[in-house]
Amino acid sequence: MNTSLSIGMQALDASEAALNATSNNISNANTPGYTREEALLSENAETFNDGQVTGGGVNIDAIQSVRDELLNLQIAQQTSAQSAANTESASMSQVQTFFSTSGGDIGTALSSLSSSLAALSGSSSTVADQQGVLSAAQSLAEAFNTTAQGLTGAQSTADSQVTQTVAEINNLTQQIAQLNGEVSQVPASQDGGTVEDQRDQLVQQLSTLTGISVTQGSNGEVITTGNGTPLVSGTQSFNLQTSTGTNGFQQVMDSNGNNITTAIQGGQLGGAIQVRDQTIPGVLTQLNTLASQFATAFNAAQAKGTDSNGNAGQPFFTVPTTGGAAAGISVALTNASQIAVSSDGASGSNGNVANLSAALTTALPSGETAANAYSTLVFQVGEAASNASSQSTAIGQSLSQLTNQQGSESAVSIDEETTNLIRYQTAYEAAARIVSTIQQLSTDTLDMGSSQSF
Numbered sequence: 117m118n119t120s121l122s123i124g125m126q127a128l129d130a131s132e133a134a135l136n137a138t139s140n141n142i143s144n145a146n147t148p149g150y151t152r153e154e155a156l157l158s159e160n161a162e163t164f165n166d167g168q169v170t171g172g173g174v175n176i177d178a179i180q181s182v183r184d185e186l187l188n189l190q191i192a193q194q195t196s197a198q199s200a201a202n203t204e205s206a207s208m209s210q211v212q213t214f215f216s217t218s219g220g221d222i223g224t225a226l227s228s229l230s231s232s233l234a235a236l237s238g239s240s241s242t243v244a245d246q247q248g249v250l251s252a253a254q255s256l257a258e259a260f261n262t263t264a265q266g267l268t269g270a271q272s273t274a275d276s277q278v279t280q281t282v283a284e285i286n287n288l289t290q291q292i293a294q295l296n297g298e299v300s301q302v303p304a305s306q307d308g309g310t311v312e313d314q315r316d317q318l319v320q321q322l323s324t325l326t327g328i329s330v331t332q333g334s335n336g337e338v339i340t341t342g343n344g345t346p347l348v349s350g351t352q353s354f355n356l357q358t359s360t361g362t363n364g365f366q367q368v369m370d371s372n373g374n375n376i377t378t379a380i381q382g383g384q385l386g387g388a389i390q391v392r393d394q395t396i397p398g399v400l401t402q403l404n405t406l407a408s409q410f411a412t413a414f415n416a417a418q419a420k421g422t423d424s425n426g427n428a429g430q431p432f433f434t435v436p437t438t439g440g441a442a443a444g445i446s447v448a449l450t451n452a453s454q455i456a457v458s459s460d461g462a463s464g465s466n467g468n469v470a471n472l473s474a475a476l477t478t479a480l481p482s483g484e485t486a487a488n489a490y491s492t493l494v495f496q497v498g499e500a501a502s503n504a505s506s507q508s509t510a511i512g513q514s515l516s517q518l519t520n521q522q523g524s525e526s527a528v529s530i531d532e533e534t535t536n537l538i539r540y541q542t543a544y545e546a547a548a549r550i551v552s553t554i555q556q557l558s559t560d561t562l563d564m565g566s567s568q569s570f
Contacts, residue, residue: 119163121554123173127547130157130174134540137179138533145528149317151181152528153309181309187522188316189330192323194515196342196382199324201508203387204395207274208501211396214266215494222263223494225256226487230476236457237469246424246452249472253432254447260407264443267400271365274392278366279358281325281385285347286355288322289339293353296336300351322347327382343379345370365392399497400440406489408441409480417475421456421468429456429468 134155144150156179160172217224229252236245295315302311315337322328327342335350346354354371361367361377368377368385377393380386411433418429432455436444449455459467475486482489 119170121551121558123171124547124550124554126160126173126175128544128551130155130176131540131544131547133176133179135537135544138536138540141528141533142530142537145530145533149313150528151183151309151313151316151526152533153179153181156180179309181312182526183312183316184522184525185330185332187518187525188319191515191518191522192320192328192330193382194511194518195320195323196327196386198508198511198515199383200327200381200387200390201504201511203277203384204391205501205504205508207270207388207391208395208497208504210273211267211270211399212497212501214263215497220255220259220262222256222259222490223487225252225259226476226490228252229256230473230487233469233473233476237466237473239466243452246455246457249455250447250449250452253449257433257445257447260403260442260445264400264403264440267396267403268443271392271396274388274396275365277388278368278385278392281383281388282356282358282368285322285325285385286353288318288325289347289353289355292318292322292337292339292348293351296348297351300335323383325383326380326385341376341379342381343376345376345379395500399493400442402489402493402496404441405482406442406480406486406493407445408435409482410475410486411435411441411445413475413478413480413486414472417468417471418456420459420471422458422461423456424453424458426461427454430454 134157137153137155141152156177158175158177160175162172163170215221229249232245232248232252236249239245292315295311295318298311299315319328319330319337319339322339328347329340329342329344331338333350337348338346338350339348340346345356347356348354356371357369357373358366359369361375367375368380368389370376377389380389412435415431415433418432421429423429431448434444434446434448435441456468456472458465459471477485479485480489484492
């Protein structure tokens, strides 16, 4: 009877533990990041005594959270990729506004300059028409300046995001390292689910900031960037650093001071670096090429004629040799009378206007006219923004599938937990019946012995 009583008590303990886990699951059904728990039970070894075999009852191995580490890693990787795409999409959407038709854009300014030259060609070279050309040229130079400034401004925004994101990464890695220490202190027989849930939440937040790789070490999770730079190892975190590079932008350094900027991919940090160091510089290069080649062609046409004062045409535009052609292009002429409208120097001649107009309609060294080159650039900027947005959407669909799969394994199902509640309640009541029965039998036996003593 003592053996039976022990088995019954073990059954009570096991059923109670399972009921507690089920109750905790139900109470946290709507808690973000909660991972459902389950009681792990095992059969105790049988005992052999005087040729009799007796069951060993049940043992509570642990209360364990149901989590799939591989699935968590896949979600983290997809989260990093989507975050990078979102960062690029937001930046390129901002850049795209500098190329939209607003009346002050380069495309509109090129069209206005062409129209003003056409008006000058059809007139007797009046001062008003000449002033119209000069004003249109100044508007074009300003449009180049404004667009270039917008692009560099977007670069600066991305650069500041690098510094901010690195600080957030360091904050998260320090918290994760601390939680690693707390998890390692939880006895193997107990569940560290609450702490692990907190750590998983932080790891997912970290994955939005940069691409990461997560493995299990002897002292907890080991986290590195995609290129292997350590961020967390057990209870130790490794801070990233930023330092101003020769290009004036913030470079990302590992804890040993090595520059890892070009190796970073994924997350807000990878997306910001991609936009700052690759995407925007590519657009700026094409814009500078357009500004430089157009100014050179227009100046060459200007040099073929003479102005209203009989002087040889002097350079119409000034383009700086450093600092970017688009950002620094300006009109060199100070008076409309300096426009070289005449092809032969004769009073009232406007024969050189055709050469000036040809600078707009003739292919530049890039192979396209100025207007077509700008249209190509506008298309490329729009395509970059669209591609980033489409990539984010596609990754989002994959991420949604992984999240649903994770939910089916780790999230709480009220229907399932209700069924478990009834099952474990029934088991508890049955175990209690065993204990009460054995206690009653023990009492009856003692009573029998007491009666026989009289």
